[in-house]
Amino acid sequence: MLIAMVGLNAVVKGLAGPTTAIMQMQAIVGIGLNAIFLGVIPTIYQLIGAIIALLGALSIILSNPPAPKKP
Numbered sequence: 001m002l003i004a005m006v007g008l009n010a011v012v013k014g015l016a017g018p019t020t021a022i023m024q025m026q027a028i029v030g031i032g033l034n035a036i037f038l039g040v041i042p043t044i045y046q047l048i049g050a051i052i053a054l055l056g057a058l059s060i061i062l063s064n065p066p067a068p069k070k071p
Contacts, residue, residue, distance in 0.1 A: 021057035028053060 028050045034040040042050070 018061045021060040024053065025057060 031042050031046055031050055035042060
């Protein structure tokens with residue numbers, strides 16, 4: 001819920017691409033929380049997917065420099 005509220009605020013006030021990429025990291029957070037609190041060991045496919053998602057989000061965030069602010 002917190003991710004959705006922060007993400008919505010960033011979409012309204014900032015660039016949507018990097019914000020969406022960060023919001024989609026909730027699946028990786030879910031895998032980590034399952035491992036910590038429920039003791040569920042992630043499968044190799046989940047780990048590969050998490051790495052691909054993380055690299056994709058980083059590429060989106062780093063490839064879009066912030067637009068210059070107009071006075």
